[in-house]
Amino acid sequence: MPERVLLAIGTKKGLFVAEGSKTRRSFDLRGPFSPGVAVYSALIDARGKPTVYASSCNPFFGMKVLRSTDLGKTFKETKSAPAFPKEDGRALANIWSLASGDGKKDLWAGVEPASLFKSADGGDTWQMVEGLSNHAHARKWQPGNGGLCLHTLLFDGKRVHAGISTGGHYLSDDGGATFAASNQGVGAGFNPDPYPEFGQCVHKIARHDDAPGRLYMQNHGGWGEWDGPGGRRPDIGVLRSDDHGRSWRSIAKGLPSDFGFPLVVHPHEADTIYVVPLEPATRTCPKGSPAVWRSENGGDSWQRLSKGFPKKDSFFTVLRDALDADRLKSPGLYLGTTTGQLWIGRDGGESWDCLFDSLPPIHCVKVATV
Amino acid sequence: MNRVEAITVEVPGPLRAASGGAARVVVPAHTLRGLLEELERRYPALHRSICDETGKVRPHVNLFVNQQHMRDREGLDTALGPGDVVIILPAVSGG
Numbered sequence: 001m002p003e004r005v006l007l008a009i010g011t012k013k014g015l016f017v018a019e020g021s022k023t024r025r026s027f028d029l030r031g032p033f034s035p036g037v038a039v040y041s042a043l044i045d046a047r048g049k050p051t052v053y054a055s056s057c058n059p060f061f062g063m064k065v066l067r068s069t070d071l072g073k074t075f076k077e078t079k080s081a082p083a084f085p086k087e088d089g090r091a092l093a094n095i096w097s098l099a100s101g102d103g104k105k106d107l108w109a110g111v112e113p114a115s116l117f118k119s120a121d122g123g124d125t126w127q128m129v130e131g132l133s134n135h136a137h138a139r140k141w142q143p144g145n146g147g148l149c150l151h152t153l154l155f156d157g158k159r160v161h162a163g164i165s166t167g168g169h170y171l172s173d174d175g176g177a178t179f180a181a182s183n184q185g186v187g188a189g190f191n192p193d194p195y196p197e198f199g200q201c202v203h204k205i206a207r208h209d210d211a212p213g214r215l216y217m218q219n220h221g222g223w224g225e226w227d228g229p230g231g232r233r234p235d236i237g238v239l240r241s242d243d244h245g246r247s248w249r250s251i252a253k254g255l256p257s258d259f260g261f262p263l264v265v266h267p268h269e270a271d272t273i274y275v276v277p278l279e280p281a282t283r284t285c286p287k288g289s290p291a292v293w294r295s296e297n298g299g300d301s302w303q304r305l306s307k308g309f310p311k312k313d314s315f316f317t318v319l320r321d322a323l324d325a326d327r328l329k330s331p332g333l334y335l336g337t338t339t340g341q342l343w344i345g346r347d348g349g350e351s352w353d354c355l356f357d358s359l360p361p362i363h364c365v366k367v368a369t370v
Numbered sequence: 371m372n373r374v375e376a377i378t379v380e381v382p383g384p385l386r387a388a389s390g391g392a393a394r395v396v397v398p399a400h401t402l403r404g405l406l407e408e409l410e411r412r413y414p415a416l417h418r419s420i421c422d423e424t425g426k427v428r429p430h431v432n433l434f435v436n437q438q439h440m441r442d443r444e445g446l447d448t449a450l451g452p453g454d455v456v457i458i459l460p461a462v463s464g465g
């Protein structure tokens with residue numbers, strides 16, 4: 001039985017690790033690791049002996065992958081980081097996602113400029129995944145505000161889903177050997193064609209093993225008032241697919257805004273999902289009043305969860321990887337803000353407490369029970 | 371054929387994990403480009419911190435030959451000779 005709850009918190013100024021008991025009443029904080037250097041992605045691989053990974057995105061000396069085998073008490077750089085072949089012409093600008101693969105030491109990395117890398121030895125050596133990195137669309141993708149990033153990697157048997165901003169959703173049916181754009185129904189507000197083949201600004205994609213074929217997406221919404229070519233495109237921000245991501249439909253009705261970054265599925269309920277709607281213009285909490293919104297029926301309706309959050313004057317942003325849920329019986333949600341607060345949403349988000357209120361701006365939060 | 375000189379390289383604190391903890395390393399080279407190639411062979415992690423995978427010196431890394439920035443010499447073609455010291459320094463920044 002897992003005894004401890006471990007959080008990896010990637011910030012603008014390094015990686016923090018917080019550890020608490022299963023009661024989750026309080027957490028002890030350690031770090032920063034890789035001090036002063038931004039960490040955009042983290043992974044706690046709790047299969048077997050837990051390993052914590054994080055990307056250290058050093059604007060001076062390049063990207064590194066950090067690894068800890070002692071529950072985040074110490075970190076060492078892996079022997080190498082993803083790197084494009086010399087003749088490719090691209091240079092690694094960031095590591096946006098780290099995901100574990102089938103094999104015990106399989107590790108995948110989604111990077112900027114949007115490309116995919118794979119390691120079979122826990123991050124010591126890396127191979128570029130040609131099927132996506134050299135996809136015919138790859139040189140046509142454009143950076144979003146955060147950069148041209150491959151930020152989401154999901155695995156479902158032989159299927160691999162990749163989320164790219166701005167590139168869209170790409171699906172592999174052959175374990176990552178080849179990929180195809182799979183964006184039917186995914187809108188783009190910044191394109192004359194509201195539903196292009198690719199080029200959407202996907203923010204996050206999530207799935208649950210108990211609902212094969214179903215995917216949820218937080219797309220770049222906020223285009224309800226658009227009056228340019230192609231006409232209005234409301235509710236394109238929160239989407240659902242029931243056919244492995246081949247087609248998508250809106251589930252944004254009932255939300256105060258269809259703009260947001262993270263989307264998380266409840267660990268035990270495939271119909272229960274969480275989003276953090278933000279004002280499209282400022283990308284902060286609507287009316288200065290933070291809330292997480294939950295749907296318990298796969299997006300048909302939504303409830304506002306705000307107990308414990310400030311009722312006003314709060315204008316933070318929650319970035320795409322800064323929301324996660326633990327897997328305990330009554331799961332806790334963990335939400336990091338760009339103002340450096342780490343919140344816990346107890347009982348599946350029913351009530352919120354601030355665990356740490358003065359961390360550096362938070363990029364990502366990952367949780368595991370160990 | 372010119373003799374290849376042993377050049378001292380000053381390694382800044384944040385990069386010493388990549389040089390086995392050494393504050394300075396000595397490598398044979400007769401140009402700055404050759405020195406970086408030698409660093410890639412001997413200290414690959416140090417080289418990765420100085421240059422990206424296209425071989426370009428990272429934009430926030432400054433290389434000095436003695437007291438002069440490489441841009442004020444001949445860039446990577448700067449000739450190196452006896453007694454020259456190459457200093458690696460991160461550019462100043464804040465935020």
